[in-house]
Amino acid sequence: MSANSIATKALEQGKGIVRLVPNWVPRSFCVPGRRIKLHPDDYYALGGERGGLDERWFASTTPADNGPLTAPNEGLSFIVFEDNGKIEQVLLKDAIDELKGELIGDRLWKQHQRWPMYSKFFDNKGALPHHIHHRDKHAALTGQLGKPEAYYFPPQANNYGGDFPYTFFGLNPGTTKEQVRQCLADFEKGDNKITSLSTAYRLDVGTGWDVPPGVLHAPGSLCTYEPQKASDVFAMYQSLTGDQVVPKELLWKDTPEDKMGDVDHLLEVIDWDLNVDPNFAQNRFMHPRPVRPPKQMEAEGYIENWICYKSTAFSAKELTVLPGKTVTIKDNAAYGFITMQGHGRVGQWDIETPALIRYGRLTYDEFFVSENAAKQGVTITNPSKTDPIVLLKHFGPDNPDLVIE
Numbered sequence: 530m531s532a533n534s535i536a537t538k539a540l541e542q543g544k545g546i547v548r549l550v551p552n553w554v555p556r557s558f559c560v561p562g563r564r565i566k567l568h569p570d571d572y573y574a575l576g577g578e579r580g581g582l583d584e585r586w587f588a589s590t591t592p593a594d595n596g597p598l599t600a601p602n603e604g605l606s607f608i609v610f611e612d613n614g615k616i617e618q619v620l621l622k623d624a625i626d627e628l629k630g631e632l633i634g635d636r637l638w639k640q641h642q643r644w645p646m647y648s649k650f651f652d653n654k655g656a657l658p659h660h661i662h663h664r665d666k667h668a669a670l671t672g673q674l675g676k677p678e679a680y681y682f683p684p685q686a687n688n689y690g691g692d693f694p695y696t697f698f699g700l701n702p703g704t705t706k707e708q709v710r711q712c713l714a715d716f717e718k719g720d721n722k723i724t725s726l727s728t729a730y731r732l733d734v735g736t737g738w739d740v741p742p743g744v745l746h747a748p749g750s751l752c753t754y755e756p757q758k759a760s761d762v763f764a765m766y767q768s769l770t771g772d773q774v775v776p777k778e779l780l781w782k783d784t785p786e787d788k789m790g791d792v793d794h795l796l797e798v799i800d801w802d803l804n805v806d807p808n809f810a811q812n813r814f815m816h817p818r819p820v821r822p823p824k825q826m827e828a829e830g831y832i833e834n835w836i837c838y839k840s841t842a843f844s845a846k847e848l849t850v851l852p853g854k855t856v857t858i859k860d861n862a863a864y865g866f867i868t869m870q871g872h873g874r875v876g877q878w879d880i881e882t883p884a885l886i887r888y889g890r891l892t893y894d895e896f897f898v899s900e901n902a903a904k905q906g907v908t909i910t911n912p913s914k915t916d917p918i919v920l921l922k923h924f925g926p927d928n929p930d931l932v933i934e
Contacts, residue, residue: 535617536624539610540632545902546876547632549865549895550607550618551886554584554593554649558773562652564686564752571888575600582888583654588865588897588923589647590622594761604761606647609891621897633863634900637925646843648756648865648923650686651748656693658767658775659723659747662740663783667798668762670785678757679815679837680748681737681845683921685869685882691750692771695729698738698746698813699804706796713766713792716780720769730810737815739839743800754867756923758842764798815839817847820930830854831909835931836921844928848909850918855910860903861929864922868894871918874910876902880918 539547553567557580561572565585572581579598586593586604593604606621621644630638637645662676680696700709704726712723724747730738732751740746745766765779781789788794806812817834819826826832830851837845848866850856850873872881881893898907911918924931 535610535619536608536627538612539608539619539624540628540899542610542612542877543896544877545899545905546878546907547608547624547897547899548878548893549588549621549897550609551890551892551895552586552589552604552606553582553888554586554604555579555582555595556584557595558775558779559583559657560654562654562691562750562752564688565650565652566883566886568885568887574888583652585650585652587648587867587895588621588644589649589759590620590625590644591647591759591761608897616891631901632897632899633925636927637863637900641926643759644925645759646756646923646925647759648754648845648867648921651753651755652686653748653750654691655750655771655773656696657748658765658770658779659697659727659745660763660765660767661745661798662742662760663762663764663798664742664800668760668783670788671762671783673762673783674758674760675742676758676760676762677741677840677842678755679737679739679840679843679845681754681815681836681847681921682732682734682751683754683847683869684734685919686752686754687734690732691752693750694732696732696738696747696749697724697727697729698740699728699744699806699809700726701728702805702807704805706801709799710792710796713780713795716768717777718768721767723767735817737836739813739815739837741800741803741840743798744803745799754845754921756837756843756845764795766795813839820846827851829856831856831858833858838931839933841933842926844924844931846922846924848920848922850909850911852911852913852915852917855908857906857908859906860898860922860924862924863898863900863903864924865895865897866920866922869919869921871911871913871916873912873918875920876907
């Protein structure tokens with residue numbers, strides 16, 4: 530069976546909703562927080578040299594950039610088609626290339642010719658180094674796209690906070706470029722102390738943050754649901770985090786050859802106004818925002834909140850279907866979703882939240898909803914008398930249902 534026919538049959542089988550394969554990604558510079566339901570024996574399933582599996586990527590057509598040891602298709606999501614006991618898979622990327630607007634909608638296909646975002650669980654035991662994702666103009670110098678991203682801290686994945694549940698964002702108002710230049714010049718001298726120029730904010734479960742490209746950030750140790758633009762561009766600006774030394778190669782990652790060693794180029798990557806914004810928290814913090822009046826939604830059997838809503842590059846919702854309820858939810862855009870809690874039925878599919886996942890095994894917790902299916906309405910049935918169904922839904926750019934304030 531060709532890849533094309535697998536994609537077509539999968540879409541037909543799910544009546545516009547396709548099932549995705551768990552997509553685990555290692556990071557050599559991270560220690561897993563062990564909150565993403567992998568079996569305890571499997572967090573180092575790829576071997577110590579690759580590092581721990583501390584990320585699971587959702588609805589991804591973006592390859593992971595993990596250096597020379599990166600495996601083929603690392604970071605890329607697969608659709609699974611199962612028929613009469615026979616299982617076949619096709620890359621979500623290839624399915625979109627073939628089905629185009631039939632899967633992601635004509636609007637996104639015409640504008641982007643691809644699915645231009647993905648989401649992930651980031652599950653690190655400690656904090657990451659203060660780092661940056663380039664804006665489009667700097668990412669383009671290495672043939673890439675800039676990357677805005679956002680964070681939400683789901684309660685179901687945060688039974689404990691890890692070693693440092695605080696995130697440094699930006700730079701303190703009044704910080705000078707010369708101070709930052711000195712930190713970057715001192716990168717190989719030990720601790721360059723760049724976070725002394727920044728402020729750490731406590732991370733609260735059930736809330737989130739918006740992080741535009743060009744903003745320095747050192748993500749804390751809560752397990753994070755992280756919608757973002759389809760890019761893996763970054764550079765680490767902090768030389769020491771905890772007891773872990775950051776290799777100098779990561780400072781110069783995604784720097785063009787003719788700018789290697791040029792500290793002033795690293796400074797240019799920083800969006801200075803956003804970083805020293807005195808109202809950073811007010812402008813970037815996100816409380817959940819109801820999609821409709823809460824009492825109306827509850828009367829109909831569900832609660833839905835926008836959880837990432839400050840970027841035009843992507844958006845995300847948290848949908849809760851109350852115990853014993855059946856609801857039909859309409860959206861005007863395609864989306865992927867991950868099941869955080871409960872079990873039941875979504876469209877044609879039985880869904881369930883696994884307690885434990887073995888590396889390489891299939892699940893029924895992640896799906897992709899075509900634009901046509903989303904517009905027609907997705908019917909969700911929760912048979913439990915006690916447990917809600919909770920889905921996190923990630924959308925592409927310029928969601929027609931979202932009004933950015």
